[in-house]
Amino acid sequence: MTYVVTDACIKCKYTDCVEVCPVDCFYEGENMLVINPSECIDCGVCEPECPAEAILPDTESGTETWLELNTKYSALWPNITEKKEPPADADDFKGAARKFEEFFSAEPGEGD
Numbered sequence: 001m002t003y004v005v006t007d008a009c010i011k012c013k014y015t016d017c018v019e020v021c022p023v024d025c026f027y028e029g030e031n032m033l034v035i036n037p038s039e040c041i042d043c044g045v046c047e048p049e050c051p052a053e054a055i056l057p058d059t060e061s062g063t064e065t066w067l068e069l070n071t072k073y074s075a076l077w078p079n080i081t082e083k084k085e086p087p088a089d090a091d092d093f094k095g096a097a098r099k100f101e102e103f104f105s106a107e108p109g110e111g112d
Contacts, residue, residue: 001059002037003046004066007100008054009033011093012086013109017046017055019083027077028109031087036074037067052094078111 009032018026018033025039026046035046037058047055058067093099 001042001057002040002067003035003042003044003055004037004058004063004070005032005034006054006056006063006066007032007104008052008095009050010099010103011096012052012054012090014051014086014090015080015083016049016051018080020045020049021081024079024081025074026080027074028080028111029073029077030105030107030109031103032105033080033109034070034073034077037071039074073106076106077108080109081112 011031013032015033022043022045023039023041025036027034027036035055044057047057056063056066093103
């Protein structure tokens with residue numbers, strides 16, 4: 001098992017999860033984070049820290065697509081190990097529908 005970041009993170013990109021991760025397995029895209037599944041130790045400390053409830057165990061139904069996306073982009077995006085301020089409009093997008101279809105960006109973030 002591993003944890004994955006879902007589309008609930010898109011345009012919110014809270015980094016509370018990054019701060020508590022003991023193995024630094026988060027990677028930063030332009031408008032979301034992902035988890036490297038091969039680095040994740042399945043401790044679960046990140047899941048309750050996410051204000052957008054974007055982190056799920058990959059054993060939950062419907063997470064297969066997110067496991068693939070997390071695997072792909074964690075190999076392309078820079079590692080992030082420190083908490084950053086979320087985007088100014090993050091709360092406006094929290095809970096919004098169709099975020100992947102409308103807002104996903106494959107561009108990398110800044111990382112650390």
